[in-house]
Amino acid sequence: xxxxxxxxxxxxxxxxxxxxxxxxxxxxxxxxxxxxxxxxxxxxxxxxxxxxxxxxxxxxxxxxxxxxxxxxxxxxxxxxxxxxxxxxxxxxxxxxxxxxxxxxxxxxxxxxxxxxxxxxxxxxxxxxxxxxxxxxxxxxxxxxxxxxxxxxxxxxxxxxxxxxxxxxxxxxxxxxxxxxxxxxxxxxxxxxxxxxxxxxxxxxxxxxxxxxxxxxxxxxxxxxxxxxxxxxxxxxxxxxxxxxxxxxxxxxxxxxxxxxxxxxxxxxxxxxxxxxxxxxxxxxxxxxxxxxxxxxxxxxxxxxxxxxxxxxxxxxxxxxxxxxxxxxxxxxxxxxxxxxxxxxxxxxxxxxxxxxxxxx
Amino acid sequence: xxxxxxxxxxxxxxxxxxxxxxxxxxxxxxxxxxxxxxxxxxxxxxxxxxxxxxxxxxxxxxxxxxxxxxxxxxxxxxxxxxxxxxxxxxxxxxxxxxxxxxxxxxxxxxxxxxxxxxxxxxxxxxxxxxxxxxxxxxxxxxxxxxxxxxxxxxxxxxxxxxxxxxxxxxxxxxxxxxxxxxxxxxxxxxxxxxxxxxxxxxxxxxxxxxxxxxxxxxxxxxxxxxxxxxxxxxxxxxxxxxxxxxxxxxxxxxxxxxxxxxxxxxxxxxxxxxxxxxxxxxxxxxxxxxxxxxxxxxxxxxxxxxxxxxxxxxxxxxxxxxxxxxxxxxxxxxxxxxxxxxxxxxxxxxxxxxxxxxxxxxxxxxxxxxxxxxxxxxxxxxxxxxxxxxxxxxxxxxxxxxxxxxxxxxxxxxxxxxxxxxxxxxxxxxxxxxxxxxxxxxxxxxxxxxxxxxxxxxxxxxxxxxxxxxxxxxxxxxxxxxxxxxxxxxxxxxxxxxxxxxxxxxxxxxxxxx
Numbered sequence: 088x089x090x091x092x093x094x095x096x097x098x099x100x101x102x103x104x105x106x107x108x109x110x111x112x113x114x115x116x117x118x119x120x121x122x123x124x125x126x127x128x129x130x131x132x133x134x135x136x137x138x139x140x141x142x143x144x145x146x147x148x149x150x151x152x153x154x155x156x157x158x159x160x161x162x163x164x165x166x167x168x169x170x171x172x173x174x175x176x177x178x179x180x181x182x183x184x185x186x187x188x189x190x191x192x193x194x195x196x197x198x199x200x201x202x203x204x205x206x207x208x209x210x211x212x213x214x215x216x217x218x219x220x221x222x223x224x225x226x227x228x229x230x231x232x233x234x235x236x237x238x239x240x241x242x243x244x245x246x247x248x249x250x251x252x253x254x255x256x257x258x259x260x261x262x263x264x265x266x267x268x269x270x271x272x273x274x275x276x277x278x279x280x281x282x283x284x285x286x287x288x289x290x291x292x293x294x295x296x297x298x299x300x301x302x303x304x305x306x307x308x309x310x311x312x313x314x315x316x317x318x319x320x321x322x323x324x325x326x327x328x329x330x331x332x333x334x335x336x337x338x339x340x341x342x343x344x345x346x347x348x349x350x351x352x353x354x355x356x357x358x359x360x361x362x363x364x365x366x367x368x369x370x371x372x373x374x375x376x377x378x379x380x381x382x383x384x385x386x387x388x389x390x391x392x393x394x395x396x397x398x399x400x401x402x403x404x405x406x407x408x409x410x411x412x413x414x415x416x417x418x419x420x421x422x423x424x425x426x427x428x429x430x431x432x433x434x435x436x437x438x439x440x441x442x443x444x445x446x447x
Numbered sequence: 448x449x450x451x452x453x454x455x456x457x458x459x460x461x462x463x464x465x466x467x468x469x470x471x472x473x474x475x476x477x478x479x480x481x482x483x484x485x486x487x488x489x490x491x492x493x494x495x496x497x498x499x500x501x502x503x504x505x506x507x508x509x510x511x512x513x514x515x516x517x518x519x520x521x522x523x524x525x526x527x528x529x530x531x532x533x534x535x536x537x538x539x540x541x542x543x544x545x546x547x548x549x550x551x552x553x554x555x556x557x558x559x560x561x562x563x564x565x566x567x568x569x570x571x572x573x574x575x576x577x578x579x580x581x582x583x584x585x586x587x588x589x590x591x592x593x594x595x596x597x598x599x600x601x602x603x604x605x606x607x608x609x610x611x612x613x614x615x616x617x618x619x620x621x622x623x624x625x626x627x628x629x630x631x632x633x634x635x636x637x638x639x640x641x642x643x644x645x646x647x648x649x650x651x652x653x654x655x656x657x658x659x660x661x662x663x664x665x666x667x668x669x670x671x672x673x674x675x676x677x678x679x680x681x682x683x684x685x686x687x688x689x690x691x692x693x694x695x696x697x698x699x700x701x702x703x704x705x706x707x708x709x710x711x712x713x714x715x716x717x718x719x720x721x722x723x724x725x726x727x728x729x730x731x732x733x734x735x736x737x738x739x740x741x742x743x744x745x746x747x748x749x750x751x752x753x754x755x756x757x758x759x760x761x762x763x764x765x766x767x768x769x770x771x772x773x774x775x776x777x778x779x780x781x782x783x784x785x786x787x788x789x790x791x792x793x794x795x796x797x798x799x800x801x802x803x804x805x806x807x808x809x810x811x812x813x814x815x816x817x818x819x820x821x822x823x824x825x826x827x828x829x830x831x832x833x834x835x836x837x838x839x840x841x842x843x844x845x846x847x848x849x850x851x852x853x854x855x856x857x858x859x860x861x862x863x864x865x866x867x868x869x870x871x872x873x874x875x876x877x878x879x880x881x882x883x884x885x886x887x888x889x890x891x892x893x894x895x896x897x898x899x900x901x902x903x904x905x906x907x908x909x910x911x912x913x914x915x916x917x918x919x920x921x922x923x924x925x926x927x928x929x930x931x932x933x934x935x936x937x938x939x940x941x942x943x944x945x946x947x948x949x950x951x952x953x954x955x956x957x958x959x960x961x
Contacts, residue, residue, distance in 0.1 A: 314831040316823040323820050326809035333768055333800050334821045334874065335792040393811040
């Protein structure tokens, strides 16, 4: 309640400030406001347009679908967000998701499934598999973080390398036994249920359980970013690495841990994707990082470094999914979709940078 | 001729010099502030015109209006009688108006001559789009020879100390054959010797008929070098006076609008037992070698020396952010190692770095985040940080450092240099240090804020803390410190008592191994 009043007070104060300005300044303030929120404005217009063209876009099932998709893509963006706060990036994310999805699927196939990759294997307990894939993801993150922090390599180069390495590992993994590179399916019910089972129903539309997991992860990352020493250190390193070092921040471990957490997030995403897609191949996870990076930038996690909010990432992922689903509703050509995605990233980055440009 | 008549005659002579640049009734407003309110500035050919005022008085804004960085709201600018209105600094340069910036904007990964000729690289031949390294080298060498600058044009910028980079910047401005050259705090990173060199260059330019606008906080310099002084306060023109006959007190009075009776606060600290003992300290990657000294509780120990004499390296090696080759540190009788910054902080050390912008502030973060970064461990409840504790710590900083800020959430980059410095000092005091290593604590800070920083330093010493303070400003060392170590060529050249030494003695020691 008091927060609401405070916010209202701030708003009216800003309005007063605005009224006090001269004509030219007023115009500039409005232009600034429009530009700084251009991404949101474009998206709101898009939603209205799509909803008018295809009313089903705003039906319960469609909205639940968008939320589910958001939940599925969220953890990976939460991971990459940290790397972006450090002015870095992580393009190994998609392949990490692919590897961990394949591992999860391989370890959790039905015992009586004919094309089992490990025919002798009983169905493993879910939590052990979850821990294994988190460990695999974190291990890739550790390699990324170590090379970035120790040798001061640019994260782009490091993760470009690990992306290739991980891809190779996926292909090798899929050749195990008599699998010969085939898609992994026939998953055990306990696994699919744990991930895709119904959390609750809205108007008869089932909300899958992984939405809950995404919420938990988001809350956890919010705590890590805002309420821990590590989080504060991360923002400091992203803002001014040298000053952070002199201030007693352990820059090396801060960078390493950011990437390890990111890797763990990819592992969790992989675990969820394995069951969600239900047939994992070498192409699972391909280009997931581009969506995640785009979502972060749309949500205000800037490549300038040192800025960004978890809420921004959530909004970014959500808005991006709205656009993708909406374009599907409009039956836009799949190939054109890539063009539009690329343009969204470009525009979002340009608008973001505009905020940080020193105005002269 | 009587003395008075002589003066009048002098003034008349000055008046006879042609006016180069005239800025009339310049106005500029930013949302909420009137940054410039009908400011006048007239620079004559063959003179040095000092522009003075506290930070925020509008000096920089006035210059930015001249160079077209800001568009002025009102007023007129004339260059040699013709009205001008530069749209950017390139246009200004082409018309013979150059500026040596206080904050060096250089391509650090490129070499000296690349920086000198950036934007106007000489071509191999007319119409051939290939730049000529040879011409560039020759032209750079010529300018350097003329200005007696001893730098190889092919040196990479980042390998040179700040002072030499500053000299390159000055050479660049000269190389444009400018009529008007603005120097913005040119000596803030120069040693006394280099300042002399700079003054020789300025005198040379003056004799050639250039008009020099000289912005500085240093009174002694102003009184030495300038012919006329214009003083600004709160965006207004206050006075333009002949530099002859002006006194420091008079200038300060005009700048501050009140009288500052003392430049240095009274000393209240009492010196106790030896706290820190440094023995045979040598650095692995710099020329710092075999430095031994001790510092006592409650003592303010100054470190003097030329730029590059190892002053900063000394502090960095003590604090463990530079790699030591050898040396023993003893704190309160116990050997300590200070392996890295965290270890040092744990041992009660704090390091205020020399370049505030580069290694001090997190410009994009707010005051609270900047103040608490080194003491986050103390602001925890369980594994999480407590906002209440963070706020309390920051409040303490703002109160005890007297930081002027609208809120804790204000981004640090929007504060003045003095207030930024106070935030960083507060950051270190939150770690409850016993030994404070301060590297140029008052660099780029105006007179009033400097006094406050001195008060804080003396107050800390009075509370029994040991302060080791590096400074290029000798009067500051003499006014604030108890004892002064003098560095020269990476070695300790000597140690003097601040109460009974002179600037000459320190200079002589500073040149010992240089």
